[in-house]
Amino acid sequence: MANSGVDKSRRRFLIAATSVVGGAGTVALATPFLTSMSPSARALAAGAPVEYGLGKVEAGQQVRVKWRGKPVWVVNRTPEMVKGLASLNDRLKDPDSNILTQQPEYAKNLYRSRKEQYLVLVGICTHLGCSPSYRPEVAPADLGADWIGGWYCPCHGSRFDLAGRVYKNVPAGSNLEVPPYYFKDDSTIVIGLNDAKEAV
Template identity: 55%
Template sequence: MSNAPVDNSRRRFLTIATSVVGGVGAVGAAVPFIASWNPSERAKSAGAPVEVDISKLEPGQLIRVEWRGKPVWVVNRTPKMLETLKTLDGQLRDPQSAEEQQPGFAQNPHRSIRPEIFLAVGICTHLGCSPSFLKGNFGEKVEGVEDGFFCPCHGSKFDLAGRVFQSVPAPLNLEIPPYMFIDDTTIIVGIEEGAA
């Protein structure tokens, strides 16, 4: 055994340096492992809420957004369109929306949170086609429907509250997605107010 003096400062430096390198390595290994617990980007986009800016949505206009791989329509209904909704009950299959395909907030004559802003999943309840938006002020009219939605595949018709007319193949009103307003011009589709 040698009687050379022990260099404690060198020993401390090597211990600290080894600890730091080991700590960095542990963090480097932990980050990808912990990140793997998060849902994939594909899973996030499949069910993620969608933010919609309606600040430039003119009265009578429709915009489309995608939520969970489905088209969602956002329509700014005019006062005339809202008045017409009141006159159609006798022509509709389910005018009171008794079937369970809308959130509780949409169980009203206009099937929406705010009467003028209407949201619906733009898929026909018959065979999954996407109906066309009809606006009477452009002269479009299909079988007596001036304003509403018409599915050209099999002739199903819906009013501007997404309620299905009688004597058409579609069995149900259009689906109303969960949504909420976060301010006057921004809607979040996919989250219902008060839902956890």
């Protein structure tokens, strides 16, 4: 027999050793390639969801949170602020929030929010990207007797109500954007995701 002098155990060992070395070499070559395809820590941080504690926001106050490099406003609206929203519909371009790209489906309501009290908006004017000023006061001299609070863009004069809806006859063409967000619990919101399932 031609194979009578072959050491089968040695052959198995050499095949196994070659497979291990080959596998290790493949992993060593693939690792840098796969690592280069995954986003950097900076990129992950820039797009990562942001948690914010609502206990820091007093009644009537607006705070600014940074998400994806954009200013996001969180407003704790008082009952008086919320009550005045329905009276403005005839003065607004899109009172029913029909431009669906401006908010998630759960914010397509009078309040443009998940809860009447808290409003979450991207703080960038939909005209040319300025950041409007929060003007919660009623009837200030520079905005007129019919002003019941909202945002005023100093760049070109666009006005938005306390739900971020744009007024008629101003340069901005659409409501302020509502980013994806959800309530993690009664006192914490997560900006950047629509619900906890997206985080998994």
